[in-house]
Amino acid sequence: MIKKLKSFSKQLKQELAVYRLVLKHPKTPWLAKLFLGLAIAYLLLPFDLIPDFIPVLGQLDEVVIIPILVYIALLFIPKTIIQDCREQVQSTIE
Numbered sequence: 001m002i003k004k005l006k007s008f009s010k011q012l013k014q015e016l017a018v019y020r021l022v023l024k025h026p027k028t029p030w031l032a033k034l035f036l037g038l039a040i041a042y043l044l045l046p047f048d049l050i051p052d053f054i055p056v057l058g059q060l061d062e063v064v065i066i067p068i069l070v071y072i073a074l075l076f077i078p079k080t081i082i083q084d085c086r087e088q089v090q091s092t093i094e
Contacts, residue, residue: 014089019070021085028077035073039066 022028023036042048043066052058074082 014093017089017092018082018085021088022077022081025081025085027081032073032076035069035076039069039073042066042069 019036023033043062048058048061049065050057050061
């Protein structure tokens with residue numbers, strides 16, 4: 001269980017590094033940058049669409065909204081850009 005959690009944590013850190021590079025990439029479409037920016041902003045801003053004090057729904061909005069925004073952003077980004085950024089992240093790890 002702890003191994004899986006560490007592996008998930010490592011993978012999440014790598015994906016965040018990839019998205020950071022994708023945001024900075026000059027060929028990333030502005031619409032993709034907008035959706036990634038919205039996902040990051042929604043995660044960091046102190047307010048939610050559904051307040052956290054509402055049981056279950058308050059915590060689920062981040063689990064649903066952020067992945068949807070990231071997914072939409074990834075639809076607009078050419079696969080070559082994502083692959084280049086993944087390779088950059090992998091080369092810094094090794």
